Amino acid sequence: MLNAGMGFARRKGLMEAPDLSKSALMDNAARFTGYSDFGDDWFHKPLDRLLENLHDQARLNAAGEWAAKKQFEKVLHDRLWAEQWFREHPEILGRPLPRPVFIVGPMRSGTTRLHRLLSADHRFSHMRSFETISPVPRPGFVPGKPDPRVRLAERIMRVARFANPRTLTIHPTGPYEPEEELGLLVNSFWGMKHEAQWWVPDYGRWCEREDAVPAYRQMARLLKLVGWSQQVSSLRPWVLKTPQHMMDLPALMKVFPDARLIFTHRDPLSVVGSAASLAWNQTIIYSDHAQPERIGKEWLRKTNLQIARMRQARKMVPGNRIIDVRYDEMDRDWRGTMRRIYEFLDMDIEPSLPAMQHYMDRTAIYKRHPHQYSLEEFGLSAGQVLHELNDYITSFGIPLEDRMDRLAKTGVMA
Template sequence: MVDAGIRAGRGLGLVDEACWDRDALMEEVAREYGLDDFGDDWFTRPLDVMLDSARVEARLNAAGDFSAMKQIHHLLRDRLYAQMWFKRHPEILARPIKNPVVIVGPMRSGTTRLHRLLSSDRRFAHLRSFETISPVPRPDFEEVMAGEKEDFRPVLAKRIMKVARLANPRTLSIHPTGPYEPEEELGLIAASFYGMKFDAQWRVPTYTRWCEEQSAVPAYRHMANLMRLIGWSQQESSLRPWILKTPQHMLDLPALLEVFPDARLIFTHRDPKSVVGSTASLAWNQTIIYADDIEVAPHGREWLRKTELMIERMRSARDNIPRERMIDVQYDAMDRDWRGTMERIYAFLGLDMEPAVEGMEDFLARSAAMKRRPHSYSLEEFGLSTGEVYERLGDYVRKYKVPVEDPFALTRPAIAAG
C-alpha cells in the first residue's frame, strides 16, 4: 500500500526520485537548514559505501528508496543540529559519562528485557525510543525546556511507528515499543551512517562487509557526544550511570571500551538456535517492507554468518577485560527466575535492588500488555537446520554453558534444511 502510493506520487510528479549522490544530498540538507557544519567528516566514508551498496544491491522498491532518502536526510540534518547545539552550549561536551552499564549480547538474546528492567530503576539514565529516532533536539528546544512549546520528537516517533506497523504488523509482536519506552542506542551509532541498523533493514552486503573491517571508534565517539546532548536535554544528572545496550557492541567491543573505559559489562546468552531463527525473522520482517524480491535462504545464511561473527568478536574482546568488570546472564535463567537473576546483577553492580523492584514489576506488567501475540519463527523457513547452527556455534554453547532445547543435537552431524 505504501509502495503503491509512492509510485503513484512519482507518476504525478509529487514525489522526487531517489538521489544516490552524497555531495548532492549534503548540499541539499545544508541549504535547507542554513547550516554547513556536519562535524567529524569520518561519516562520509560509510555513507559513500552505503549509498553505492543500497543503490546496486538492495533492490529497493519505491517505499524502500523513499524511506532511504528520508532517513539519510534526517541523519544529515541531525548532524547539523548537533554541531549547532555543541556551539551554542559548549558545556554539553563537558558532561562526564561515568561507569556506564552496558548489556552485550546477540540479537534476540534477552537484551531488551534486561535493558528495560534496569531502565526502570531511577538511579540509572537511559535513552527513550523517540530519542534514538531523533537524538538531536530542534533549534527551538530551549522553549520546550522552558515549558513554552511541546517537543515534536515523540510525535514524530509515534508517526514513524504507526507507518512501520501499517507496512508490516508483525513488527509489533517482534519488538513491542512506544515513543517513551526505553530503547537501545543503535540509532546514535547510525548517526555516523555506520552499523547494523542498516544491515537489518536492507540487503547491502558490500556495506556490511566494509563496516565489519573498520574501527568503529569515530562512530562511538559521536554516539557519546549525542548521549551528552540527550542527557543535557533531559536535564539529567551526569552522576547517574547510563544503561546501554545494542547488539552492535558484540562486533565493536574494543571501540566501546576505548570510548567508555570504565564500562561495566553484562553479557547475555541464549540458545543459538533461537537467536539465529529470531534474528533472521526480525531482519526479514523489516527487509521485506523495503524490497520485494529478497531470497529467503541467503537471508538466513547471512544472519547465521553475522551471529557467528558477533560471537567470535565478543569472545576475542573478552580476553582483555578484567573479570570483575563483567558478568554472564542466561536467557533461560531470566525466564525461570527474573528476580533471582536481577539480584545477581545488582550484587555485581554493588547496588541494593530493593528500591528498584516496584519499577521492574510495573515494567513487566506493561510489557505483557504491549505484546499482542508471540513472535513465531523457525530455522527451516530460512533454509537452516538446528544441526548446522550447532555445528558452527556449538563451541559457544559449551564455553558459556548455554542451556539448549536439544542437547543431543550438539553431537549429531549437521543436515541442511530443505
C-alpha cells in the same frame, strides 16, 4: 499501498525518483537547516559505502527509495543541528559519562528485557525510543517543554506498524519506552541497523574491517547531548545496549574505559532464527526482492562473527567488570538473576523491585502473542546452526530451547 501509488506516479511521470546521491543529500540538508558544519568528516566513509551498496545491492522499491531518502536526510539534519547545539552550549561536551553499564549480547538474546528492567531503576539514565529515533533536539528546543520529537516518533511507529504489523510483536515499543542507543551509531551511518533494514552485505563486511572508534566517539558526544536535553544529573550512570557492541568491544572500551559489561547469552537456534526473522520483516517493507534463504545465511554468519569477536575482545577486560547472564535464567527466575546483577554493580536492588515488577506485569501480554519464526523458513537447519556454534553453547553452558524431537531429526542431542 504507498509503494504501489508511488510506483504508478513514477511510471506516469507524475513523480520523480528520489536523488540518493551524497552531494544532493548533503546540499539539501545544509539548505534545509541553514548550517554547513556536519562535524567529524569520518562519517563520509561509511556513508559512501552505504550509498554505493544501496544502489547496487538493496534493490529498493519506490516506497523504499523514498524512505531511504528521508532517513538519510534526517541523519544529516541531526548532524548539523548537533554541531550547532555544541557551539551554543559548550558545557554539553563537558558532561561526564561515569561508569556506564553496557548490556552486550547477540540480537534477540534478551537484551531488551534486561535493559528495560534496569531502566526502571531511576538511579540509571537511559535512552527513550523517541530519542534513539531523533537523538538531536530541534532548534528552539527548551528542556522541560513539549518536544516535537515525540510526535515524530509516534508517526514513524504508526507507519512501520501499518507497513508490517509483525514489527510490534517482534520488538514492542512506544515513544517513551527505554530503547537502545542505536540511533547514536546510525548518526555516523554505522552499523548493523542498516543491514537489518536493507540488503547491503558488502557494506556490512566493510564495517567489519573498519575501526569503529570514530563512531563511538560521536555516540558519546550525542549521549551527552541527550543527557543535557533530559536535564538529568550527569553523575547518574547510563544503562545502554545494542547488539552492535558485540562487533565493536575494543572501540567501546577505548571510548568508555570504565564501562561495566553485562553479557547476555541464548540458545543460538533461537537467536539466529529470530534475528533472521527481524531482518526479513524489515527488509520486505523496502524491497520486493528479499530472499529469505539469503537473509538466513547472512544472519547465521553475522551471529557467528558477533560471538567470535565478543569472546576474543572480552579477554582484554578485567574480570571484575564482566558478568554473564543466560536467557533461560531470566525466564526461570528474573528476580534472582537481577539480584545477582545488582551485586555485580554493587547496588541495592530493593528500591527498584516494585518498578521492575510493574514492567514485567505490563509486558506479560506479549508472551501471549510471541514472535513466531522458524529456521527452516530461512533455509537453515538446527544441525547447521549447532555445528557452527556448538563451542559457544558448551563454553557458556547454554541450554537448548528447541524441542527434543526437532533436535533428534538433525542427529544432534543435548
